[in-house]
Amino acid sequence: MCAVLAHSKDDEQRIALLYQQFGGPLLRHVRRSTGNDLQWAEDVVQETIVRAWRNSARLHWEPGLLWAWLLTVARRIVIDGRRRRSARPTEVEPPEADTISVPDGADRTLSAIVVADALGHLSDEHREVIEQTYLRDRTISEAAEILGIPPGTVKSRLYYAIRALRELLREKGAAG
C-alpha cells in the first residue's frame, strides 16, 4: 500500500466494513478470472478494497452500483496483472482465440458452454470485438490498432456487442 497518512480509526473501520460486506463475494468472482489462483485473487481483492476506501467519496452510490464498481475495479486489476505476467519474457503465449471460445474436455462447465454458444450467435464483428478486448486482456486502444479501426468504433461496436450478448444470455437463462 502506498504511503497513507496515519489511518484514523474511522478509516480502519471503513476498510474492515468493506471487507466484511464485499470481501467474500468479491473473492468468489475474482477467483474465476484468475483461473482459480487463490493467492492472486486475494491480492486483487485487497487492492480493490483499498481503492474503494481511497474513493470513499463515491461510496455514497447506491449499493448495487457500489458492487458493480468493485467488480469493475477488480476486473481492471486482474487484466493489468495478467498483462504484466504475459509481458514477462519467460511466460508462455496467451491462448489463441479458439481455445478461448471452445473450452474442452472435463473442464467444461455448463455455463461455459452456454456462454461460448451465445458468443457463437453474435455477428462476426461483435464477437471479434469482444475477443480482441476483454477475452484477450486488451484495452480499447490496443484492440483498435490490431483491428485497424478507430478506437471510437471499437467502443461503440463493443457496446452493441455486449448488449446483444446480454440479450442472448437472458434468452438462455444464463444471466440473472
Added chain:
Amino acid sequence: MHPEVAAYVLGVLDDDETERFERHLDGCADCRREIQELQEVPLALDELKQQSSRVDD
C-alpha cells in the same frame, strides 16, 4: 447513450479514460443504471476465461 459504458464495465479503458468516465458517472444516472445492467456479461465471460487463463507461473 454513452458507448463507453460497456468498455468501462469490461475494464478495458485506459487509465485516464477510466478516470474521465468515472467523473461522468457521478452526474449521469443513465450510465449508473446501465453499469449495473451490463455487469452480468463480463461475469458470464469469466466462465470462458476460467477455462483458458491457466497461464501459470
